[in-house]
Amino acid sequence: xxxxxxxxxxxxAVIDGNSAALGVPPxxxxxxxxxxxxxxxxxxxxxxxxxxxxxxxxxxxGDAFAAARFLDEYDVRVRLLGHAKTITTDIARENWAALQRxxxxxxxxxxxxxxxxxxxxxxxDAMLGTGISGRVRxxxxxxxxxxxxxxxPVLSVDVxxxxxxxxxxxxxxxVEADHVVTFHKPKPGLDALDASVTVAxxxxxxxxxxxxxxxxxxxxxxxxxxHKGDFxxxxxxxxxxxxxxxxxxxxxxxxAGADLVRVAxxxxxxxxxxxxxxxxIVRPFDGERFTSNSVARVRELAAxxxxxxxxxxxxxxxxxxxxxxxxxxxxxxxxxxxADALQxxxxxxxxxxxxxxxxxxxxxxxGGETAADWRERADLVESFAAELGQPLLVKGPYDVxxxxxxxxxxxxxxxxxxxxxxxxxxxxxxxxxxxxQEPLAAAAIGAxxxxxxxxxxxxxxxxxxxxxxxxxxxxxxxxxxNDA
Numbered sequence: 001x002x003x004x005x006x007x008x009x010x011x012x013a014v015i016d017g018n019s020a021a022l023g024v025p026p027x028x029x030x031x032x033x034x035x036x037x038x039x040x041x042x043x044x045x046x047x048x049x050x051x052x053x054x055x056x057x058x059x060x061x062g063d064a065f066a067a068a069r070f071l072d073e074y075d076v077r078v079r080l081l082g083h084a085k086t087i088t089t090d091i092a093r094e095n096w097a098a099l100q101r102x103x104x105x106x107x108x109x110x111x112x113x114x115x116x117x118x119x120x121x122x123x124x125d126a127m128l129g130t131g132i133s134g135r136v137r138x139x140x141x142x143x144x145x146x147x148x149x150x151x152x153p154v155l156s157v158d159v160x161x162x163x164x165x166x167x168x169x170x171x172x173x174x175v176e177a178d179h180v181v182t183f184h185k186p187k188p189g190l191d192a193l194d195a196s197v198t199v200a201x202x203x204x205x206x207x208x209x210x211x212x213x214x215x216x217x218x219x220x221x222x223x224x225x226x227h228k229g230d231f232x233x234x235x236x237x238x239x240x241x242x243x244x245x246x247x248x249x250x251x252x253x254x255x256a257g258a259d260l261v262r263v264a265x266x267x268x269x270x271x272x273x274x275x276x277x278x279x280x281i282v283r284p285f286d287g288e289r290f291t292s293n294s295v296a297r298v299r300e301l302a303a304x305x306x307x308x309x310x311x312x313x314x315x316x317x318x319x320x321x322x323x324x325x326x327x328x329x330x331x332x333x334x335x336x337x338x339a340d341a342l343q344x345x346x347x348x349x350x351x352x353x354x355x356x357x358x359x360x361x362x363x364x365x366x367g368g369e370t371a372a373d374w375r376e377r378a379d380l381v382e383s384f385a386a387e388l389g390q391p392l393l394v395k396g397p398y399d400v401x402x403x404x405x406x407x408x409x410x411x412x413x414x415x416x417x418x419x420x421x422x423x424x425x426x427x428x429x430x431x432x433x434x435x436x437q438e439p440l441a442a443a444a445i446g447a448x449x450x451x452x453x454x455x456x457x458x459x460x461x462x463x464x465x466x467x468x469x470x471x472x473x474x475x476x477x478x479x480x481x482n483d484a
Contacts, residue, residue, distance in 0.1 A: 003186035003197055007262070009130025009165025016213020017192050018208040027091045029202055030059065031355065034066025034095075036200035037157055040181035041122065043198075044155065047059055047073040049121035056127040056161070057082045063128030063157050063183075065099055068106070077120070078106040081127060081139050081201050107113040112139040119144050125175045126157040128164025130187055137309055144175045153271050155180040159187050160195075168192070176407050198313025212401075212444045220478060222257075229421060229448075232435020234258045235305040236428065237327075238312035239265030239273055240289040240320070241256030245313030245339070245424045247276035248467050252311065255474040256280055257434060261428075262299050263315075265330070290321045295326045302327075307334045309431040311341030312424045328352060334434050338427040342366055346388065354390045355425055363394050371425065374398040374409060382407045393430065393443040395423065399451070401443040408444050412451025416458050419448065421467025427452040452477040 007015070022024055041051060044180030051074045059081065068076050082086075087093045099106040099481060109115050125147060127140045135324045136144050144161055147154050154177050159165060162174025168189025180190060180197045184204050190197050208215070222231075231439075234253045239248030246263050253261045253358045265273055270284035283301055285294040302308050310327070314320050328335070332351040342358050346367050360370045369382035372376045378400045385392045386404030394399040399410040430446035437445065453473035457465045 003191050005188045006168070006188045006190070007184075007349060009186060012130060012165070012184065012187070013218050014215045015204060015208045017218050018213040018214070019204050019455065021155075021213035021215060022205055022211070023168040024203060024205060024208075025337075026059075027094070029204065030062050030066055030091050030095065032202035033063040033157075033200070034068075034071055034413065036183065036198075036202055037067035037124065037126075037155075037181055038070035039308070040073065040179065040198055041067070041071060041124065044153065044179055045074065045122045046186050048075070050075045051077070051117070051122045051123050051124060052118065052120040053078045054127060054147065054322040055080050055126040056140065057087045057092070057130075058129060058223060059085070059089050059092050060129035060157055060161075060484065061126050062089065062095045063427060064124055064439060065092065065095035065106075067098060067157075068104055076104065077118070078104065080108045081114075081115075081143055082108065083110055090270055093364055099160060104148060109139065109143075110372055111455050112142040115139060115142050115146060117150065119150075119480070120152060122285060123147050123154045124153050124157065125154050126178060127175070128161035129158050130163075132162075133164045133166065133169075133347045133476035134172050136162045136175075141173055144173055148176045155179040155181065156195075158182050159190065160193070163187070163189050165373075170287055172264075175464075199260055207465060210407075210409055212408050212412075212448045214448075216441070216444050216448060217478060219437060219445065222453040223481075225308070225431060227439070228259050231259045233260040233262070233304070234259065234307050234431045234435065235283075235429070236263045236309045236312060236431070237265075237290065237302075237308070238263065238314050239269045240313065241315035241317075242313035243269045244276070244421060247273050247280065248424040248471075249309050249312040249431070250280050251471050252425040252450075252474065253432040255471050256446070256478065258432035260366055261432075262301070263447035264301050266294075269271070289317055289320050290314050290323050292323050292326055295323050298327060299330060302331060302333060303333075306435040307336065307431045309336045309338065309427050311338040312427060314340055314478070316340040318341070334428050334439065336431045336434065338423060346392065352438055355430060355434065355443055356390060357393045357395065357423065357430065357443075359395045359423065363392075368392075368394075370394075370396075378402070378407050386481060391439045393426075395426070395447075399447040401447060403440050406440055408440070410444065410447040412448050413454050414451075414458050416463040416465045419466060422450070422470065425467055425470045425474075434445070449474055449477050
């Protein structure tokens with residue numbers, strides 16, 4: 001029996017973060033999750049039964065700590081695998097402290113030798129949540145083995161300890177659950193278990209999935225052992241009639257974290273584009289515009305990059321649009337398509353993924369429809385993305401992004417961002433993010449970050465911002481808000 005669409009541990013972390021931004025904090029969600037676990041216990045054990053909770057040091061354990069407070073009618077024992085002082089989150093630590101103050105039977109098992117199970121009516125497995133992969137490690141591995149060797153039923157919290165929350169893969173020494181209570185939506189792999197699974201509503205608002213909020217920034221990471229190239233190489237194809245647009249897009253891609261950004265542009269404007277910043281790497285092709293004569297050269301360059309930003313400053317000359325069509329027709333990578341290049345997309349046949357970033361006028365020129373109300377507009381954008389077969393990020397007072405199946409709405413930004421060049425900054429930002437994120441996530445984060453950068457500029461100096469003001473505001477939005 002299908003449990004419905006599964007979401008990964010990463011997606012769940014984003015939703016939790018967005019819930020907090022919308023006024024539903026993690027502590028409230030943990031309390032609701034604890035209540036859901038208690039209800040699940042009641043569904044399989046008669047009042048008065050012995051229940052042993054085996055908990056880890058993260059929020060999965062915190063959910064179970066909260067559950068213990070709702071199980072007065074049971075003989076509950078809570079066993080923490082590790083030192084209480086090393087509990088990893090504030091809210092889990094607060095719930096552990098609440099157990100101590102309530103004088104419930106809660107004790108630490110600080111190493112494998114301390115693990116000693118009694119014979120309860122039910123074990124509650126709350127050792128590991130969705131954020132792990134690979135084998136279960138000690139001392140949890142010993143505990144998992146003891147649970148599996150016992151004839152006592154096991155109820156797992158969110159997922160059985162040892163289930164990879166991204167892939168649904170079950171480690172060979174994972175807990176073998178008889179029952180699972182998972183939160184909000186199913187997780188990958190649960191539908192393949194020989195266990196009863198309950199999906200519990202814990203009060204996450206629908207808006208946490210609909211709107212892009214700072215929780216989406218939790219997808220970003222910059223590990224200490226990173227190497228050059230890990231965060232992508234971006235090619236901006238632009239310039240000719242205009243030079244500022246490709247320079248803005250390229251600088252935005254660098255500010256958004258790309259390791260290397262190159263600009264493919266007509267030789268006639270290469271020096272001018274280079275002069276905007278010493279950080280830019282320019283790869284000129286012959287001529288004053290992008291034409292069919294340059295397609296082979298640009299295609300060779302594109303093949304060496306993780307993503308392409310196509311359109312800034314190219315203009316709408318007929319021979320340029322023909323070249324855009326020829327390029328896309330034989331490209332199979334990822335491209336952010338912006339500005340005049342957008343009008344080619346509806347008629348081109350391509351194996352590429354094209355994230356199109358039109359404003360509402362450009363959307364209508366492509367054959368799409370728009371509406372004043374954002375809800376109606378979201379439906380129209382989703383329908384057009386499905387028809388187009390390509391993802392869309394439609395700019396407006398509320399940005400709407402959709403791949404034809406999933407649709408999100410971004411609410412950052414302000415009227416000061418109607419100034420020219422902000423769309424080029426957005427295109428470059430999304431192009432950089434696409435090197436490490438799937439297209440819809442890149443669009444969501446890019447829209448949020450660019451809009452929030454504009455909001456910070458206006459908060460600081462008022463209206464009258466220019467596109468270059470956004471560049472320096474991008475990194476603080478990406479990384480300061482990521483820690484919020």
